[in-house]
Amino acid sequence: MPPETLRISDLRVGFGEVLAVDGVDLALTPGRVHALVGESGSGKSVTGLTVLGLSRGGNAHIEGTIAYGDRDLATLPEPELRRLRGRELAMVFQDPMTSLNPLHRVGRQIAEMVRLHDRVNKRDAARRAVELLREVEIPDPERAARAFPHEFSGGMRQRVMIAIALACRPKVLIADEPTTALDVTIQAQILALVRALCQDHDTAVLLVTHDLGVVAQYADEVSVMYVGEIVETGTVSEVLADPRHPYTNGLLGAIPRLRGKRKDRLATIPGSVPVLTAATASTIGCRFAARCAHVHDRCDDRPPVRDLGAGRSVRCWLERGEDA
């Protein structure tokens, strides 16, 4: 395994009473894509935002460590974290329609990032912006730099957002459902672009998604998240081929398939994601128990994370062979 760029250990993020993230461990390595997958409300976006310190403020409380080099991003003072933001830690957001400033030209929005972190003059920053637009494969980048966001389609805006995020060659890129708002053909282009660019520049990527199809195609490692905690981690090929947690299994079963034997109805996981508060977190055992087909007595206690070797781990009492 190559050296880690970033390691999140036992991260807990709460907003007032609600516990959004409760015990997340994951590591990012240079040039590789780590997918964080889960249903809406599982806390995956909050995990991504917390890495950049964007979930701070208000009634948020953050515990645990986010080791980055010799620094801990979870406790790093805001001014120091701000200097890392953009330069070394960048993020692409879910909705490209709102993540660009409608009043500024696209070139200026990229140049703003360049000028903030690299000591260059306005002209060089503008030239760099055009280069970056070319890098994200926007046609006629000189003209595109002078255009306003509303003149672009959603996919093009997300390319601009990627150009902004990668402008300073960050060490870590958080991609928070970057293609959820886009249609499927554009989705493939954008994800392939992110992957290729990050491999070229040795950027470690955390790809937040709810789409296991995306995970299968574009990620190297995957962590499955459920109600604030990670229930299963491993390389994509192993986890998808041999899921060890009933929740992962359930997610895989809920993917509609076009080929092969057609089942009568699409399998679903019964129930919905509960909201976790600090009070309930300490009393319930396995969080998936209420929706799990394999629930038994032991599930009243919180299952430990079991290391299965080679970067694989699972948080479940079930032993191999026990699952039906």
Place this chain on the structure above:
Amino acid sequence: MTALELTQPTRASGLVRSPVLRRLLLVPVISFVVVVVVFLAVRALPGDAAQLLTATMNGATPQEIAQVRHNLGLDGSLLSQFWTYLDGLIHLRLGSSFYSGRPVADLLGSALPATIELAVAAALVSTVVGVFGGILAARHRDTWIDTAIRTAATVGFSLPWFALAVLAIVVFGVWLEWLPIFGRLPNTVDYQPTTGFVLIDAFAQGRFDLIGPWLQHLALPALTLAATSAGFVCRITREAYLATSEEGFVRTARMKGLPERGIAFRHVLRNASVPILTVSGMQFGSLLGGAVITETVFSYPGVGSLLVEAVNRRDYFLVQGAALAIGLMFTLVNAIVDLAVLAIDPRTRRAT
């Protein structure tokens, strides 16, 4: 691959492609509507001008009344009257005041600068105070600062002008004797208007001694008038600032590592300025309405005072002229605001 191409701006469908030109062309159109509305409204007022005018003459005969009516051009059909009225407007002949006999155009010529001074001063004060107060409240959201500013703003726009004006007169004019409460300049000052704007004339004529008394006289009416608008602008600014702070591009700016001050000015305020400007522009309309009341209370010689006097004296052509002046001022200010919004927001410049 169509999705990879920059979406082409839609081609203009109208005759005029430039949105700026299109907005400017609207000014004469709206002005014409204002002219028509004022004309009809004045015709709809109870009482006939000729009868009113001849009522002061003892025992005017029907023939004499008819003669007066003919002289005033009020005996033709509504359409021919309108035609005469338009023709007069183009040559700046707005008729004469019944009361003083002076041409309405002259009266307006001396009153308009006074009202513009008052309205601009009030708009400036209310925008500056309102915007700063709104930002301050938004940045200290849900603290005592926010509560204090919001309370002050609510009180500000809840107080009617006449109440505020009377209060200002009693407190600052009578009790504290800090500021004059009457007129535009002291009678002792000899002022020969060139442009009619005291500030401009002070520079043009080198009469810098005018500025002090002028500001003193302007202070109370302008502040009275500004209070309501300031409260309104303050609330709108706070809401716009908070709403914009939640936008995705503000998070993007934070992701870039921009300091909070840079985010506030370059991203939040610029975007929030569009609703703030629009509201301030509309607020100018009620400001003009307030000017009518405020000018009367402070005996400030503007269009508002003129209008109130004219209505009281059934001074037919003066009512018509003053109402027209106020209507056109509002039209012009809104055109300026719309042009400013066009300059700020590229989405509004889209040719449709």
